[in-house]
Amino acid sequence: MRKELLSLAIGLTALSAMPHAIDFDKIKSWTGEGPNRAALAVTNDDGASDPKVYVWGFRWADGERPTGEDMFKAICANTDNLVLLTQTTGQYGSTVCGIGVGNAEKMLENIYFDFEKALDYEFINFDYYNTNSFFGQSEAPGDRTPEICAEAVKKAITSECHYIQHPLDQPTYGYPAYDYDCWDMTDQGWNYGWWTSAWYSGYWSYWTITGHSDEWMYSGTGFTGRILSDGCVDGWSFTMFDSPKVGGVGEGTPPSDNPDMYIYCEPKIISGIDDVTVAEAETEEYYTLTGVRVDATALVPGIYIIRTGNTAKKILIP
Numbered sequence: 484m485r486k487e488l489l490s491l492a493i494g495l496t497a498l499s500a501m502p503h504a505i506d507f508d509k510i511k512s513w514t515g516e517g518p519n520r521a522a523l524a525v526t527n528d529d530g531a532s533d534p535k536v537y538v539w540g541f542r543w544a545d546g547e548r549p550t551g552e553d554m555f556k557a558i559c560a561n562t563d564n565l566v567l568l569t570q571t572t573g574q575y576g577s578t579v580c581g582i583g584v585g586n587a588e589k590m591l592e593n594i595y596f597d598f599e600k601a602l603d604y605e606f607i608n609f610d611y612y613n614t615n616s617f618f619g620q621s622e623a624p625g626d627r628t629p630e631i632c633a634e635a636v637k638k639a640i641t642s643e644c645h646y647i648q649h650p651l652d653q654p655t656y657g658y659p660a661y662d663y664d665c666w667d668m669t670d671q672g673w674n675y676g677w678w679t680s681a682w683y684s685g686y687w688s689y690w691t692i693t694g695h696s697d698e699w700m701y702s703g704t705g706f707t708g709r710i711l712s713d714g715c716v717d718g719w720s721f722t723m724f725d726s727p728k729v730g731g732v733g734e735g736t737p738p739s740d741n742p743d744m745y746i747y748c749e750p751k752i753i754s755g756i757d758d759v760t761v762a763e764a765e766t767e768e769y770y771t772l773t774g775v776r777v778d779a780t781a782l783v784p785g786i787y788i789i790r791t792g793n794t795a796k797k798i799l800i801p
């Protein structure tokens with residue numbers, strides 16, 4: 484399994500890494516309710532000119548046993564700035580294939596599966612037209628592949644869950660496609676955020692912190708098998724390889740320990756409120772109906788969303 488091979492590749496010296504810089508009291512976007520708290524941190528700092536670590540919070544009640552997968556999917560559904568591509572790959576559960584941060588709905592409208600690229604990608608063992616019995620593949624999607632993948636993206640939008648459940652998975656086809664390098668975003672999509680999906684050209688490494696430690700540890704399991712504990716942190720960090728690797732095995736690094744790199748993401752902008760009122764002076768943050776923040780000193784007449792603390796409502800600027 485990839486995680487086991489990667490653990491060997493990294494080596495024992497990397498299993499205990501830098502302390503994290505997350506301050507739970509600074510988390511703005513919380514999903515769930517209850518006394519137990521965990522944090523999700525995502526960074527795509529590999530080669531970035533201005534790398535950042537994006538942070539969300541998750542709560543749950545006593546007696547519940549949420550997993551890392553439960554937290555990630557719940558946060559995606561409860562926010563409008565996080566996108567996930569995940570695939571059920573076998574008995575150990577699901578794999579994180581791609582992550583995006585930005586305007587979730589607009590990004591999803593621009594994320595697509597590049598079928599032609601997948602057909603020519605030499606590392607992919609999944610056969611789209613014939614079953615590959617050597618790897619246990621029992622079905623092939625054929626010419627419907629682009630349509631099947633597009634339907635999965637559409638479902639992520641219409642259900643507002645904001646995560647794509649990769650349809651070419653192990654339960655359906657006997658063997659997962661592992662074609663994450665071919666899930667791309669249009670140039671237009673980059674106006675709304677960043678998106679990274681890969682397996683052979685790079686990968687998302689998984690780092691965790693327990694409530695009794697302040698250091699990142701490379702996860703020995705996938706996020707399906709990760710049981711959260713109060714005060715824990717899940718970190719996802721992308722690493723690009725110098726060249727594609729067979730099996731996608733490579734080294735990874737945990738999120739940075741530099742607190743200046745941490746961005747505590749904003750809560751979801753509520754746009755479904757019916758009341759429209761005249762603007763008042765005690766306002767804090769203004770957003771357009773599409774969720775774009777605007778300068779309060781440069782507003783033109785129209786309807787906006789105003790957020791004060793954790794509350795939001797529509798307002799009319801006459």
